Amino acid sequence: MKEEVLLMIPGPTNVPHRVLRALSKPMVGHRSDDFHRCFDEVTAGLKDVFRTKNETYVFAASGTGAMEAALANTISPGGPVLCVSNGVFGDRFAKIAKAYGFDVTPLSFPPGVGADPDSLKKALGEKRFKAVTMQHNETSTGVLNDLQALAAVVRATDALLIVDAISGVLSAPLETDAWGIDLLIAGSQKAFMLPPGLAFLSVSERAWKAVETCKSPSFYFNLPAMRTAAEKSETAYTPALNLFFGLQEALEVITEEGIEASIARHGKLRDAVRAGVRALGLTLLAEDWCASRSVTAIKAPAGIDEAKMRKWVRQQYSILMTGGQGALRGEIFRIGHLGYVFEPDVIATMAALERGLANAGYPVEPGKAVVAAQQVFAQA
């Protein structure tokens, strides 16, 4: 059996060999010119990807750290926050806000359903919020929000717009400046094709005004400290150097493909997976209009132990899918198609899924999913 696992999960994602090699470069001093050059290049590259001129920071942390940073630096205790949620990661914003003693109003949508701009408009009319949090792409339910439309609704108010684009950026259109996103959050282990350990955060001028008067505590994730350090091309605290080296290389991979091409590729991967899964008679959690381009959630067929099926596929083929989170555990399973994933990976996964389901007792006509996926890829 292959030792390397094909990660068909929504992060961590497969890392290109040249990026793996970059990760093993020898260390340099983090307060020396050897690092300053890397810092500048990486910062410029991230701004390109996020389509922003806003200052953009890199924390040694996973994405949740930057979610906390966005809230803790801008909202004071008791501050009213509207937390849009399509699942576990939307709820996470609300949990962070509650941990800091903010006044949280949830605006939750059923699993698999994208956030509705009209509902958002109504909620924003009922109270004056300091900030609105939302996901670009909700990993737990495979939902892509219409961020452009939602952002426009928020921008008609003076609330800060805080967006977790961790599993969305580079898989779906994202315009930080044009759409008026104040705090944009991303992470290394998704479409950036790196191991986990870096969290990214871009900060608008409007957000900086909120930072100035913010009374919540922050230290490791303190934005003013990051801004001061960035003036010297450094981070406030010791950076995760080898992941910076990897990011430098990954940004080259991204530039070579092109941001638009990456988004288009993810659209194709999504369509192929959905076609394959449907050809097997399975039901998708999200409807087409809000289907994620990076992860597809599939309802577990009645009588099939989806966890056992995935485990068998992992053992037989070294292909890893994942289950549901929270209330959806056992109800759905998910196939990630995020980052360094290409047509052959989806085909192999469809074949493995066919075998896995058949082995679990679900009736499968061999080749159905594979052929349906192939047909999508064959289209122009």
Next chain:
Amino acid sequence: MKEEVLLMIPGPTNVPHRVLRALSKPMVGHRSDDFHRCFDEVTAGLKDVFRTKNETYVFAASGTGAMEAALANTISPGGPVLCVSNGVFGDRFAKIAKAYGFDVTPLSFPPGVGADPDSLKKALGEKRFKAVTMQHNETSTGVLNDLQALAAVVRATDALLIVDAISGVLSAPLETDAWGIDLLIAGSQKAFMLPPGLAFLSVSERAWKAVETCKSPSFYFNLPAMRTAAEKSETAYTPALNLFFGLQEALEVITEEGIEASIARHGKLRDAVRAGVRALGLTLLAEDWCASRSVTAIKAPAGIDEAKMRKWVRQQYSILMTGGQGALRGEIFRIGHLGYVFEPDVIATMAALERGLANAGYPVEPGKAVVAAQQVFAQA
């Protein structure tokens, strides 16, 4: 000129080739058995190094994150905290405590002077503190505290003992359980011979009691969330996987050398550097009784621009030393001898230092520092 830089700084430190290789292993699922095995091995290894049976956690963060975690999880706003300080990192604890609105009493010692147990006893007699913070080894001034004696003073009270051993562990004796350390902080980029990006924290039963009633906000660094996840051999949020792989390998390197041998090696490195520097007529910041085994702070000779001297050495020999921090900038320079550093590295550094000082106009008799260091190494 050599492309690889010899890092004679107190972190990040040189990373062994086999650890660099481990860093570039392909990713695995962080909620899969592939990671669970790694998690268990790493956790057991860290407990061995820290000499503790306490639960020990790994954060994707640099060491400062674990310093914040220790305070934010145990002390409520207004809580009285005594912050022992021998320099920048001692002061950092006080800054974190102030950011969280704790009632901070500083107990500061002059640069280069170890903390005095009698002064600590006196300070503890004047107020009932919830916690005492201190450094095992203060990186900014090259001071090793007598942690055993200081810990004994704290243990005569019911205050929590929070110790930053980031640059101390594996270079000097450390007994977390025997000395009664409640929260022990370490980081990957020091004697663990890894890149930065992992922070370690062990938590005593006494500390857990404080966690239960703590009213300060925490989310990314929340200890109860880490404890719950650890029961499944996982971290609360996505772990920095490639650094875990590296740590697995680094712990093997550490086991092969042995903890006692590592501590003895660092003692020898310290003695050799101090002998070499003294042979050049330079003045050391710390006296012998409290001299750090991982970093040596040296007063810049009058009329010598130490930053320019270090820059020249870096350019000529690819050997990196570092300067002073805060008020000591320009006043001292520092030579790290921490982690993957051996006799030939110190000899090369002494020779480079001789050349650097001579080039800067300081009178140097060639070979003086090298021979003095050699003599130390030649002793049994």
